[in-house]
Amino acid sequence: MKKILSLLIVALSTFSCSQAQQTEFKEEALTNTMKTAENTDITFQEILKKYEGKTIVIDVWASWCPDCIKGMPKVKELQEKYSDVTYLFISMDKNYEAWTKGIEKYDVQGEHYLTSDGMKGVFGKSIKLDWIPRYMVVDKTGKIALFKVIEADDDRLIKTLEKLK
Numbered sequence: 001m002k003k004i005l006s007l008l009i010v011a012l013s014t015f016s017c018s019q020a021q022q023t024e025f026k027e028e029a030l031t032n033t034m035k036t037a038e039n040t041d042i043t044f045q046e047i048l049k050k051y052e053g054k055t056i057v058i059d060v061w062a063s064w065c066p067d068c069i070k071g072m073p074k075v076k077e078l079q080e081k082y083s084d085v086t087y088l089f090i091s092m093d094k095n096y097e098a099w100t101k102g103i104e105k106y107d108v109q110g111e112h113y114l115t116s117d118g119m120k121g122v123f124g125k126s127i128k129l130d131w132i133p134r135y136m137v138v139d140k141t142g143k144i145a146l147f148k149v150i151e152a153d154d155d156r157l158i159k160t161l162e163k164l165k
Helices: 002-018 044-050 066-081 096-105 122-126 155-163
Strands: 033-036 041-043 056-061 086-091 111-115 134-138 144-149
Touching: 041 044, 044 111, 056 066, 086 096, 096 111, 134 155, 144 155
Parallel strands: 056 086, 086 111
Antiparallel strands: 033 041, 033 111, 056 134, 134 144
């Protein structure tokens, strides 16, 4: 019986730890170089520094992603309701031209950056990216307040933004 109880405790603690939300970006994410809309290099850490003191919604997306495009109306509703928040769009597009055409085609309003190595690259791995769109919220202190949701109207996203008002 003690053995079963011990195994149960280990299993529960492992599961609960794996479900813990990441509250800080890993060093490899922070030092990852991205492209600006002006086609210049910038690290993710520099991007976060630009919006220091603001609540940030990060939308990880790509112009080739049907779920991302389908979710854009929900993002626009979120932007209307929470207009004081900075919306940071990080694209997983494969190249600069496709990315900038996608921004224009889908009228994506916000701050735009392109990853250098796609979903399975350094940034994607560091945020455990397994699906796009992917939404994250960073609070005014730079901590991750919400690590992962895949719908712009997810209750957890709304509750997080309400809490950070």
